[in-house]
Amino acid sequence: MTKQGPIKVGIMGFGQTGRQLFELASRSNDVEVVAIADIGKPDILHYLLSSEVEDPGRHKLEGNFLTNDRCRARLMEIDRPAEMPWDIFGVDIVIDSTGKYRDQASMEDHLSNGAPRILLRTLPTDHIDRIVIPGLNESSACASDRMISAGSATTSALALLLHSLAESFGIECGSMTTVHAFTSDQALQDYAGSDFRRSRSAAKNIIPNSHEAGLWLGQILPAFDGKILTSALNVPVQEGCLLDVNLVMTDSNVDAEAVNDVMRAAAAKHPGIIGAVEDPIVSSDVIGNPLSLLFDTKGTIKAGSSIIKTLSWYENLGHAARLLDVIRLYNTLDQQREAA
Structure with missing residues (x-):
């Protein structure tokens, strides 16, 4: 029944x-x-x-x-x-x-x-x-x-970004760094933990860290298995995270505006999950945002002949x-x- x-x-x-x-x-x-x-x-x-x-x-x-x-x-x-x-x-x-x-x-x-x-x-x-x-x-x-x-919040944001872009462009490989709010398992004062860098104070340091999204990305998006390196920088803010992704595009004719247009279309296709923002926002502006991925059109840059850099925002409420x-x-x- x-x-x-x-x-x-x-x-x-x-x-x-x-x-x-x-x-x-x-x-x-x-x-x-x-x-x-x-x-x-x-x-x-x-x-x-x-x-x-x-x-x-x-x-x-x-x-x-x-x-x-x-x-x-x-x-x-x-x-x-x-x-x-x-x-x-x-x-x-x-x-x-x-x-x-x-x-x-x-x-x-x-x-x-x-x-x-x-x-x-x-x-x-x-x-x-x-x-x-x-x-x-x-x-x-x-x-x-x-x-x-x-x-995870970071994994979802990354996977949605890659999937949206891969529907329109060929992507050879790339790297992701999440500029991430500090987490509850970090020490506020220097305190000996399981990792050298994470033993330092979360309240006063930018702390480089590994991120496991790359280990599972192939299960979510098989076409990207082994192609995306992932890392994190935990920074002294409580909420609001930035996804910094650099991608090597197959077609050197792809430019920043073409990428922005694809992400605007993805936002229209997945309302409530993906968004695109045209304003010059910062981390505090994303607090309370229920989206999994808020693509920052002003952050898209083309470097050299084939590298596209993108910025996107997210926070835990969306997850x-x-x-x-x-x-x-x-x-x-x-x-x-x-x-x-």
């Missing part, structure tokens, strides 16, 4: 992405968050959520429940997938937004504890049934998928919105399978 009512979602990890997911779901008419697993104290989690949203009064803490006019989510002080009893909440899908539990064993823990599907907010470390990037490869999704990734899009996609596939 076809399921009625909202999609019931569990969230593991109530950091920035988890809170954005909860806020977005609370303003939807088809997604309901029913359980949240996080080691944080309920009153602190409620406080953090209230400090970030436009209307903090909507969200209330009632004992161990985070409530609003759309959701009543049980807060569980649990930090590991193996400890979370998803089965008692009747979830349709769980989003692991911790960024920590990306391996197959952790995903199987979610499934064993009653999650029909697990969706990672970032890239996996090993096995995955599917990486789904809205606006790019939704048609590849199958109802039988159980372990899914929605990529949170795409996670909900993936949830809706699989709910539709389930309904179609049940109706068949």
Whole structure:
């Protein structure tokens, strides 16, 4: 029988992405968050959520429940997938937004504890049934998928850019650097960590870093397998990221305006996912933008005979919105399978 009512979602990890997911779901008419697993104290989690949203009064803490006019989510002080009893909440899908539990064993823990599907907010470390990037490869999704990734904010932005341009131009190879806001796993003061550079203060340094998008890009866009080098610069801003991509074009006649026109067309084709901006914006202007990719037409430059440099913007809210899009996609596939 076809399921009625909202999609019931569990969230593991109530950091920035988890809170954005909860806020977005609370303003939807088809997604309901029913359980949240996080080691944080309920009153602190409620406080953090209230400090970030436009209307903090909507969200209330009632004992161990985070409530609003759309959701009543049980807060569980649990930090590991193996400890979370998803089965008692009747979830349709769980989003692991911790960024920590990306391996197959952790995903199987979610499934064993009653999650029909697990969706990672970032890239996996090993096995995955599917990486789904809205606006790019939704048609590849199958109802039988159980372990899914929605990529990452950076990976999605890069893949959408490459796919849009490759529909019109031949691309030999390229490189990507994300100029990225600092992240919660970086130290604010110099502190010995697992990596030399990441042991330095995020608040006062530009920190060169590797980026794993290149390792998985071939699974998302097979034509680019091994052709794009990816790296990151973590910089002392809290929100707003810049994607700096340099591409070697097959046709030396391709110029900056031709690239801009293709991306304007991509924005028209994928409203709500891709945008194109003509104004000279900076990182703070993209905060709160729900797009996965905001292409900067003023940043396109041709260098030499065949190199095109592009700039694009994104921030984490767009990725949170795409996670909900993936949830809706699989709910539709389930309904179609049940109706068949």
